[in-house]
Amino acid sequence: MSDEASSASGTLAQRIVGKIFAEKFQPGLDEVPFTRDEIIAAAADLGEKRPKNVGDVVYSLKYRTPLPASILEAAPSGLDWAIFPGGNAVYVLRLVPVNVIEPRQGLTMVKIPDATPGVISMYSMSDEQALLARVRYNRLLDVFTGLTCYPLQSHLRTTIEIDDVISGEPSSSQVETDELYVGVDTHGAHFVLPVQAKGGTDVLSVIQIWQDFRVAEQKFTELQPRPIAAQFMQDDDIALFEFAERDGEITIARERHYRLVDADQLSPDDLQSYRAASELDTH
The missing domain is CATH 1.10.10 (Arc Repressor Mutant, subunit A)
Structure with a gap:
């Protein structure tokens, strides 16, 4: 053109x-x-x-x-x-390798009993705020990562150090992370989990994940970074992504889809299928 x-x-x-x-x-x-x-x-x-x-x-x-x-x-x-x-x-x-991050079609939808307090659902002011609240109150990061996760800070604004691509001189860039968690695994190891959330018409971009890796490396040098992204899907289902970085390239390491439901919407067949999937993961 x-x-x-x-x-x-x-x-x-x-x-x-x-x-x-x-x-x-x-x-x-x-x-x-x-x-x-x-x-x-x-x-x-x-x-x-x-x-x-x-x-x-x-x-x-x-x-x-x-x-x-x-x-x-x-x-x-x-x-x-x-x-x-x-x-x-x-x-x-x-x-x-990838810019816009979108949920894949055809993944299993995992039902989770909805623990979001009704008053929170009533007064969430935006799609992003509502999404972060659902992730937090339903401990979806714990479920997704297998870690015990603790919210540390919301809307972290900070700067990251980068080299100016034109002059080559040290420079900085202001960035924002929607939510920051720390996590602990069964061995006692500590992790930092920057979380990006997108609802409405905004899209998840690889640049946000790249920035979160830099925040984790530069601000939490003793913790292993595990950047996460959350996105509303159709019918308010939630897609969670975890990312890996190797040789400067960011890829999607894991993706799961969750549906928050009333407890009576979880059938014995649902629970049996989740139990079977869990047993496969442990072997």
């Missing part, structure tokens, strides 16, 4: 970043850095006013709006482009 064609359609954020990518990308590149100043300049070139919040241009393409087709089509088979922090007022489009 030509620069003119890509600039004529899509949201402003898509048009801006699509224009920058078209000007800087060369076949064979796996990273395309760009700056806040380039975002402002691209908007002017497109005949648009300066974005009121330049950061929102990048945020929307991370979590709300797909990258423009001209960028997606430039990814080799099996890879996706994702926007990462690249330093002070610097961002970088980088090729990754």
Whole structure:
């Protein structure tokens, strides 16, 4: 797609970043850095006013709006482009094995007796808040990970240290984790579990998991990181993901789907099937 064609359609954020990518990308590149100043300049070139919040241009393409087709089509088979922090007022489009994290179809739906207090369900203010409350009150992290998990902090805002992709100098990036847990296993080992939660139209992105690995490594150096993501599915079912990182690549290590139900909705057949699955896991 030509620069003119890509600039004529899509949201402003898509048009801006699509224009920058078209000007800087060369076949064979796996990273395309760009700056806040380039975002402002691209908007002017497109005949648009300066974005009121330049950061929102990048945020929307991370979590709300797909990258423009001209960028997606430039990814080799099996890879996706994702926007990462690249330093002070610097961002970088980088090729990754997976960008948007979505629940798989066909996984077993595990029924869990719903222990969410009614008053909490009544007054949860957002999808994300409601999701985090259900995870917490139903101890879904304990069930999912096999650890005993304790909530440590909600909405942790901090900075991570990174190298500026343009200058190579040490830099930092502000990040936020929706919820932070610590966990203990049967041997007494301690873990840190950053949790990202998404409901509504926002999507889970690999960049959030990459950031959580950096938070765990830099802020909790004595603990083993086990980043988790939670997402509402259809009918308020909950998908939980655990991630692994190897050689700089993040992959989904485990995924389970849970349905919170009244106790009388758990049948003897359900319990028998869960018991059989548990026995298989222990052999």
